[in-house]
Amino acid sequence: MHEPTSEPPLWEVVESEMLQDCAVFRVRRDHARSPRTGQIHPFYGIEADGWVNVIPVTPAGEVVMVRQYRHGTRELTLEIPGGIIDPGETPHVAAEREMLEETGFGGGRLTPLGSVNPNPALFANRVHTFVAEGVEPRQAIQQTGTEETAVVLLPGSAVRNAIESGEIDHALVVVALCRWLLQSEGNP
Numbered sequence: 001m002h003e004p005t006s007e008p009p010l011w012e013v014v015e016s017e018m019l020q021d022c023a024v025f026r027v028r029r030d031h032a033r034s035p036r037t038g039q040i041h042p043f044y045g046i047e048a049d050g051w052v053n054v055i056p057v058t059p060a061g062e063v064v065m066v067r068q069y070r071h072g073t074r075e076l077t078l079e080i081p082g083g084i085i086d087p088g089e090t091p092h093v094a095a096e097r098e099m100l101e102e103t104g105f106g107g108g109r110l111t112p113l114g115s116v117n118p119n120p121a122l123f124a125n126r127v128h129t130f131v132a133e134g135v136e137p138r139q140a141i142q143q144t145g146t147e148e149t150a151v152v153l154l155p156g157s158a159v160r161n162a163i164e165s166g167e168i169d170h171a172l173v174v175v176a177l178c179r180w181l182l183q184s185e186g187n188p
Contacts, residue, residue, distance in 0.1 A: 009035035024048065024084065044122070051118070051127045053082030053172060054095040055180050056105050056135040062153040063177075064103045064135060065168075069148060078152060078162065079173045082127075091115075091128035099132060101142040103151050108134035113179045118172060129176040131183075156184075 011032040020027040025048040031040050056064035063080070070077050081102035085094040092110060100106045113129040141149060154162060159177055162168045168177065 011035060014040060019044075045124060046122045048084075048123060048125045049087075050085040050091065050094075050125050051082060051172075052085055052091050052095040052098060052130065053080050053127060053176050054099045054110070054130045054132055055080050055113075055176060056099050056103060056108070056132045057156060058105075058136065058153065059134050061156040063156055063159055064099075064105045065152040065154050066102050067150045067152050077170055078154075078168050079170050080176060082172075085128075092130070095128070095130040095132070099135070100138060101144065102147070102149055104137055104139050104141045105132075105135040105151075106138040107136050108132045113176065113183065116172070116175055127172050127176075129179060131180050 011034065013030050013032045015031040017029055018026055019029050025046050028045045028047055030043045030045060032043055033040050058064065066079050066081050067076055068079065069075070081099045083094070083098045083102075085091055086097075089097070092112070095110060096106065110130050110132045113131055115126040115128040117123060118125065118127055141151065143149065159168075160181060163174055163177060168174060
């Protein structure tokens with residue numbers, strides 16, 4: 001049986017170099033010293049600007065989703081709108097912008113649900129999640145750059161089943177929707 005231990009010691013980064021700039025992220029290699037052995041080991045990290053995602057909910061209780069092709073999986077996904085926080089933007093402003101650009105929906109009351117690290121083993125940034133209640137169509141979708149999206153209105157009551165069935169399987173979207181569902185349980 002193991003006894004609980006104190007916090008593990010931090011590793012000392014002795015050298016860090018940028019290896020590649022890939023437009024939406026940068027790849028970094030650190031050499032860090034083990035606090036236990038003193039040996040130096042290489043580690044790789046991905047530096048990216050902060051991200052936002054937003055759960056737009058219509059007055060009828062539908063969640064405004066985005067269906068799009070993702071090059072990583074080479075498949076269509078069902079997601080909530082989101083993206084990179086532009087330089088000089090707050091997460092709140094970025095959430096409003098991304099929602100309007102990707103879905104054409106806007107307005108409503110935007111409330112933060114918190115932030116998470118997408119994967120601390122590799123990423124140093126945070127994803128800020130918002131819910132936008134009472135959104136309505138405001139403009140056409142802005143298909144910019146390489147984005148090709150379609151809007152899907154999913155009844156709020158169907159979100160849990162879409163997660164459980166795997167129809168929604170983007171980890172950051174699942175986390176956001178679970179936070180929203182947990183928050184909604186306390187507010188009838």
